[in-house]
Amino acid sequence: MKKKIWYTYDDIHRVIKTLAEKIQASGVKYDAMIAIGGGGFIPARILRGFLGIPIYAVTTAYYDSEFQGKVTDSVKKIQWLDPIPETLNGKNILVVDEVDDSRVTLEYCLNEFAKENFGTVGIAVLHEKIKEKTGKLPEGMPYFSGVTVQDWWINYPWDAEDIDEHNRLAAESRD
């Protein structure tokens, strides 16, 4: 079974502070974030405290579906900026998600955003998993991750049914 790790809200907040410092050090002034929900929502909100730029949002869902005995993965739009608000024309956009895992979702979203008339588009994720990536990011795109992590299953606090138990497991996994 895949190894698991638990992060608390405090862990997440600290990673986002580091992430914000990297984004600010890059010298590009981003005008707005586009959060990829659900996982990108809470990170984008915390990041706003450091960057002070507005949050726009899209939501996707990732499915493993079986078709004629073959498993394929695909990303679906649950909600989109359709059309992209005019105020974002030519603006520098930071795409925010919680985890860089297979990159399938990131590739899908970035391909969609590439059709738009943005300025610089950068990517910010909290956790960058070190592993083989299925999806590809556009060459030369600014990329920021708060921290690199092993290819373990991350339990995020916003998914917890019992936050005290979640925090206990997080403390235990730190020992």
Ligand code: G4P
């Ligand atoms: P990527 O492009 O950002 O690398 O994401 P990928 O398509 O590989 O991820 C598919 C789904 O699996 C995403 O959920 C992603 O958030 C989730 N995921 C990947 N690794 C982990 C992990 O270690 N822990 C948790 N909790 N989730 C993980 P999604 O379909 O976007 O759903 P949502 O939960 O963000 O709404």
Ligand code: MG
């Ligand atoms: Mg997600």
